[in-house]
Amino acid sequence: MILIWVALALALGVPIALAATSEQLAWRGPVYILAGFAGIVALGLVLAQPLLIGGYLPGLTAYRGRRAHRWIGGALALAVVIHVAGLWITSPPDMIDALTYSSPTPFSPFGVTAMWAIFVVAILAALRRRLGLRLRTWRVVHIPLAIVIVAGSVVHCLLIEGTMETASKAVLCAAVLAATIKVMVDLQVWRKRRTLRGESIARQ
């Protein structure tokens, strides 16, 4: 059981540790370095999300898993803000190109699309009660956006030539995809009625 936690720690820790040894860092300023690592951490947080909501982390009750999912969702939005703000400070014209979908780099539109999906989910999650969104409505919104976030983040990350070491980056991306597919299958997210309602009662 502890193996799952160890595997998660390795999947997050190894890419960050290897990126910290990248020779690229020598040629970067502190703000650019911070922006880069915020991006790596953000990808790691994306991995935690399906594991938490699927209840795959032993020792966490469904209630605590859901609470952690919300907090990590907030942390993910914050990491993305740091990533984008740091890159903006590093090279404003390149960041503006990316945000306006006019960048020459093929990975930028994937990252920017995932960013907007993260912001929409974070804002809706924060306002869910106030807006009176029912759980079923919320899931109809959240699940497609979660798929956009995962796919966008993985493609964005894989196409970038930066501080991340190639193999550890590929493993982390594969883990994100695998965890997402597993939670979608296990929770049968394409089913609308019985399963979801049963779970929502159990999990509330």
Place this chain on the structure above:
Amino acid sequence: MTMVVFNRRHFLAAGGSVLATGFLASGVSGLLLPARAAGLAPTETMSGGANNYRKGAQIVERIGKGGFWMSGTVRRAGDGAPLAGQRIQIWAHTVEGQEHEPQSHGATLTDKDGKFRLEMPQIIPIFGQPHGHLAYDSGEFKTVFLRPVMRSAKETSLEAHFVLQPA
């Protein structure tokens, strides 16, 4: 075949086509087959090409300590005649500085064959791609900004080619 976007990377990707091969060969050698010269199209500014541009970079022997070569050709649209004495500005994120910093910028002139070559510090990846920037903006011809991408961050040279049309 339909060629929607005319940039060097698309040409490299489209190696199978005869048309692309013709352009690729001209791009690599810097020479143009006379038969094709008549309708030589002007180079379009690349997206992001002008990012971190600084006006009026000085003509230098080399940028910083060198170790990396930026080279290319400048020709006239239509007949493809080489353009001598044209000022090309070059900048990049290198081991000696970021793109926007003055020491990362320099300029050089084309020789009588329309070729230019400037030594500069090693280019390293910035914003996820190892790339350089070049500009022609001396006024006689229409301004063009290029942003060639290196196939690998380990390469120690990069080429970019200008075909200019009258301003």
